[in-house]
Amino acid sequence: MILKTVALEPRHGWAIAKRIQQISRDVLQVQQGSLYPALHPLQQKAWIRAKWAETETGRRAKFYSLTAAGRVQLENEAANWDRLSSAINLVVQTS
């Protein structure tokens, strides 16, 4: 999910949280702080990288972006997810 949100362009934590909320149409209401413990393992696995930059409002923030390895991972996960969800769909709809 996080990978997907940073796939298009580099975003900072705040923006990622907003984006997830937006896309999921407020269905996924998590404590926003939980984002950070989740970001760090991704960074350790070198799927995303971070750098400091200016925001549109002029403050400094840490921007996360997808790495090549992260993109591969995203594609794999997306494919997996597709398979799984379509399988579930199939089960749910046919029974």
Add this chain to the structure above:
Amino acid sequence: MAWVHRLWLRLQSLFLRKGLAKELDGEMQFHLDELIAENIGAGMSREEARSAALRTFGNATALKEEAREAWGWTCLEQLLQDVRYAIRQLRKTPGFTATAVLTLALGIGANAAIFTLMDALMMRSLPVADPKTLVRLGDTSDCCVNSGSVENGSYALFSTEMYERLKKYAPEFEDLASMQAGFPYRPVVARRDGTQENARSVMGEFVSGNYFQTFGLRPAAGRLFSDSDDVKGAAMVAVMSYTAWKRDYAGDTSVIRSTFWINTKAVTLVGIAPEGFFGDRLSTSPPDFYLPIETHTLISNAPYVHDPDVRWLYIVGRVKPATQLGPLQEKTSVSVRQWLKETRTFSSTPDKSLPEKTHVVLTPGGAGIQDLREQYQSNLGLLMGASGLVLLIACANIANLLLVRGMRRKTEVSLRAALGAARNRIVRQLLTESVVLAGLGGIAGLAVAYLGARMLLRLAFSGAETIPIDPRPSVTVLGFAFALSLLTGILFGVAPAWMASQTNPSDALKSGVRGTTVGASLLQRSLVVLQAALSLVLLVGAGLFAQSLTKLQATDLKLDSRNRYIAHINPQGAGYSPRELETLYRTIEQRFHELPGVNRVGISNYTPMEENNWSNGVQVQGQPYSGRDASFIKANSEYFDSVGTHVIMGRGIRTQDVLAAPTVAVVNQTFVKDFLPNGENPIGRHFGSPLPPEANGDYEIVGVVEDSVYTSLRWKDHRMYFVPITQRPSSNKEPIDQDLSLYAGALVLQTQWPVNNMEEIARKTLAEINPNLAVVKFQTFDQQIADRFNHDRLVAQLTALFGGLALLLATIGLYGVTAYTVARRTSEIGIRMALGAPRGGVIAMVMRGAMSQTAIGLAIGILATLPCARLVESQLYELKGVNATALAASVLTLAVASSLAGLIPARRAASTDPAQTLRAE
């Protein structure tokens, strides 16, 4: 390469943790600010916006912790935290820390010091190429120049001929080298040609041409030997040791190709052995010169170099890769058996089982010839055991100290537990503390080890010119000390930590220090009992060795060492041929008698109480050969008086007993007792060697002397005979020019009064007779005798040291526990006194507690000493089992020490002011 990147990130997170944490803070703050701004934008007040934002965000601290864990170094972080905390805690209690570190330093240091010796003697390889592939032929330290059969059949000493055959017929060896077994007993006289230097007695070892090649050595300068140096008729050459080159010639390369006079023969020095190479064995007298075996005949006048019946060489070889040692050993044994059958020794022996029991054992050769190891092995084992016990006592002490400390910190630990610290985290923290403590002790212990090892070496090799062992701890020793500290840290840390973790927080927080009678725990008291028992064992051991030494030194040697000086000489090295010796001895006697104060001038091949022994099979004429032998001394007429041996029957040796006179002998009492047991008059009887048959009438007994002690006090029933130094029995058909037994090895000078500069005088007098008559070794007779007790003295001193250390530690332990108990019971004692308990009663009560522990410890200790004493029995002189004196003395010492340890806190308890205590309640 993804893993490299990941590793990089990992390391980054390790070393840049602080920065990362700050970034995380900034990042979260930014998030919060945005949230607040958004909320304000939605129309909330500032305060409302803030709390709403915090709610949405969640528990920031917990989240930060969670994020940090993702960096993956929590474990290490906690460890560092623990270590820092431990150091802080230790620094807060300097008294405790100092006591603990010192105790540990002594315990670990003593062990590491003994281990340094152990390592150097038992485990270290020679500084040669690939020591693992070196193999020695033989497993005994038989020495020097032997003929006749080997009693148990295990061969380690070989004739030159045997060596050459083995070398030729054993293709399993890449190289097979041989070396003179007894070189330390046959120094050479050396002088560089064309210089003013005096002739000096130095060590020279005769080795095979491929010696250096076998060890895989390269010269430091010049060249080393090759096979062509070791053939008959080759130019005489020598190699000098690196140490001698640096010491005597300051590393001057011009000595190479120069001529040296070795035993008055011209020899060309061709090169210098590599730095660090000290020969094929650890020795207090490493060789200065290496010389080819073939030149031994000419240089040392040795007639035996090509005698197939004389064994004088050790053999070390390098096996080819993948050689099976089992079959090789079998094959070597078969060959040796086969070839020995051709020798006179085998054809003439009465022992019919000899051929089949003859064998050779292959042993690892990487450490060289290990005669020094054999000498010290049993002692080192004993010392290792004693120092191990000391360490155990030290551990018990530290455990006790930590327990006491743990009790004091009970409240702190409980508080931490109450605040939610995990039990395993507390245990881990306490363990870290004890390991840090042990680590500090270990470091201090290394310093103790270095000093201790130096002291030990000086004690062990007192009087030696070179100490062959470096006291600096090696990597192995460092590892040993580290492992030991870690082990002790865990060992004595586990119990206190476990006990602390068992604390129920609510109990301790209720401030339960109030006057209960709960004193030291059972564990603490058992530790004190254990300490008392262990130190009793060590004290008894120390007592036994001290007694053994006293007994040794008090034994009547039947010698007189007052105003006696012994100068060892080497007339062969000075170039004398056997024919010239009679004149030389007369000259020596005459010149020394001319000196003021000189009463007697004894001349002999060797003297009493030195590490030398010449012996021979003896058959009394008219009796069958019993297979027994006797030691013999060749001496001049003044010899008996000079060493203080009394003639008790017949006469001693006279000046008239010269080469041309009938051959006579003086025997000692044991000789008479063993060979002429039926009260026969020994005077006038004849005896000699059992072979050849006509030899058994060689010597006529003309006198009997008392049993003066030779070689060692432990040599009981030492049969001896004494013959005039220049006489040769008629059965000896060997040319006189080859008769080495005519050469004297020592002068014994007895003076009227003590002469302080006797050494100088002796050297000068000898040099005036012949500048090549160098003194090999000069000592007073007293020193020589004292040196023979070095070993026993060393063991006695060290066991006393360890015993004292153990006593000290045990006393501190008992004091600690008693003092602690008293401190805990202050209020109780105060109430007792307020209720009318007398001072004496209080003292008795405290002492009862302390002494009962000691008493139990003593009882266990006494039981433990019995088997321990049996273990060391073989190292004691004429002592069997535990004797009452040693035991009583040790028990008394321990009892006195522990009552002192108990009395101090007991008096403190008795001086408790009841009023004050009650007010404190």
